[in-house]
Amino acid sequence: MNDAASFSECLAQIADSARSKALSLWVGAGISWPVFPLGNGLKFYILEKLCDNPELRGLHERRLQQQKDIGLRIEEWPLEAFVESIYRNEASIVSTLCKVFQVGSPKKNHLIIAKLVGKGIMRSVLTTNFDLLIERALEAQGWRKLDDYLVYHSEDQFSALYGDALPAIIKLHGSADDENSIRVTLSQVSRRTLTESRGRVLTRFLSDEGDVLVLGYSARDDFDINPLLSRVKPRKRIFYVRHDIDRREVGVLPSAFRNFEGCTVQCNTDLVMDSLAREFGLE
């Protein structure tokens, strides 16, 4: 797409792609906010609770909170590195985070995604989220796992061949309903064998012709996904939605997707989802 493509043309292209059943979805943490916090929200809440001690509270308030001096360093720290530093001393943090992402009810956008999948408009949804909100939205539409759709969330499943008999939810970093599958520490995310397995599924996802609509995803998975994106032979066109409630602009793709064709659509994510819902009468 050239730089001059207008915002509305871009939305129309997304709708066209969905109509011709060529559109897949890639969603990140932003889509599940505010049911769940984003990375920094999670880090600072864990930190606050760790410092819930009369002797630690002062240090927390003075230096560890967001915007404070050490807090600024923690903000820059990848979530996986932060969790790793706790995990090395208290392994139960992983099962705790698993429980965190087991709660919650789907939002409007999850329901739209479920309807798009239910109507056969989209055949696959790839996500880096652990949460169960898309599955819950599908269940709310009367769709049953294994009968009506499949969820791939572990390296073993990624390694197995996956056909397109049923719509698929591909959870690249695992799923909160299977603690062994979630990849939340730095070493878990970047372990070579796991990376290879995720690489294969991601390659399959991106290797067919068609388009991908990316929503709520920061494209900052530097330890596993981004290196793979730089190696994959791109065939799909990417529509990368950067959430910004004050803008409606079209620009170049973020560097993680630099090998791909496509564009960044800077706008309120809800606007894209509402436009798809309107297009297919899902409201």
Add this chain to the structure above:
Amino acid sequence: MSLALNDDWKTPIDTWAIGLAAWKRFFIIAYILLELEQFDESSNLYERAKQLANEIHDELRFAKTLHQIGNIHYAKGRYDEAERLYNQSLEIERESGDELATAKTLCQLALLKHDKGNYDEAERQYSEAKIIFERLGDESGTAATLHQLANAEFRKGRYSEAKKLYDQSLGIKLRLGDQSGIATTMHQLALIEYSRGNCDEAEQGYNEAKMIFERIGDESGLALTLHQLGMIQQDRGNHGEAEKLYNQSLEIVSRLGEELGIAATLHQLGTIQYGKGNYDEAERLYTRSLGVKRQLGDRLGIAAALHELGRIQQKRKNYDAAKRLYTESLDMSRTLGAELVIARTIAQFGALAAELGDLVLADAFYGKACRKLKELGAKSELEQASRDWELIRSSMRHSSDSS
């Protein structure tokens, strides 16, 4: 279906945190602060964790905390204090039969011994730790000790052996996804390429390591690669770029209070000033670097600084002072078995002899230095020394023809 805009997600974290004992809270926060190189705050919290472990008579937790406090002293270059704490920790861990903790502490002690120049002792402790890690099936520990044993081979100038061990270590680290370990070993593999004179390969390796250090927020590692990239630029004659990289590195290590890094970078800035002919400024920087190295007991660093100070005296035609400094440097390098520094100093003796008009002696020194540099595979240094040696031989031929 209603939208769930509530704090349900917080409950598992609240429950988890309530179950954490006070010692654990202090220990985890101190650990996070240490990872972020906030040494003073981290140290305060570990001290409190130590008191708490003592109060509950938990010897293993006490030992684990001592080990961590030792790590802080080590990072700050307070080696004697670090060694005392590691030994105290090791004694408790051995007595209580905690093999994993024993191996980890042995590794730290070995690291410290290495920095102090007690290489044989360091190698012995790494080997003991490696056996324990292998017996326990601890891949991460095995990879770490392989890396350190590779360092020992590297120091001896046995680059092929070192590379083999680094590659083994890197293989495990890649499998485990140990980003920090991957970057550190990649850095060392780049250092081997650099020592062999393969600057382009070295630069590529350093840049890959740098990217990982940046990504994981490891400032100390970042400073190290900036320093090495500076050395490559300096070798290419890009002194301005080199100085910029050294100063970036110096800014980080000064902020972190990493004395060893400060000393190394001051030394390199000294070589730049030397290259510009600013001998007074170079001397000031080398002397500052030497002071820090002497405080740390970094004998290899001391030998290198003495060597450079000798070159300045030679430039000033203070030949006796130069000879004294070279001799002191050579003696120290020989004790340490630091072959590369030995070869450099022998070549420098050659230059000194030539300057004093003793071409026969210069020829002998250069011959010895070149053979040693060839053995070590130090390509670029060998090229330089060979050029100088050829000049001597050509002068000798010329004078013999004239007579």
